[in-house]
Amino acid sequence: MTARHVFYEGRVQGIGFRYSARQIATGYDVAGWIRNLPDGRVEMLVSGDTQELTEFLQAIRDSHLAAVVRNVTMEEAPPPAGLRGFEIIE
Numbered sequence: 001m002t003a004r005h006v007f008y009e010g011r012v013q014g015i016g017f018r019y020s021a022r023q024i025a026t027g028y029d030v031a032g033w034i035r036n037l038p039d040g041r042v043e044m045l046v047s048g049d050t051q052e053l054t055e056f057l058q059a060i061r062d063s064h065l066a067a068v069v070r071n072v073t074m075e076e077a078p079p080p081a082g083l084r085g086f087e088i089i090e
Helices: 017-025 050-062 064-068
Strands: 002-010 030-036 042-048 069-077 086-089
Touching (some): 002 050, 017 030, 017 050, 017 064, 017 086, 050 064, 064 069
Parallel strands (some): 030 086
Antiparallel strands (some): 002 042, 002 069
């Protein structure tokens, strides 16, 4: 099990980015959350099997969301305990 802490920059708020990411997540065995930040970025913490996680992150890059992302910052994170599903945090 691995986890990634990801920050998306660009025109990523107010366009359904979080909802699209959650929809993409339904096709993968990953768990996590995604939320808007006050500075205009979107923050995501996602965990899962290394291959599933890699494929999920690639699916976001290959989706229509790529057109609004200017920069992605990603770092490894400790897998959070007890995380289930993929949620949008308001």
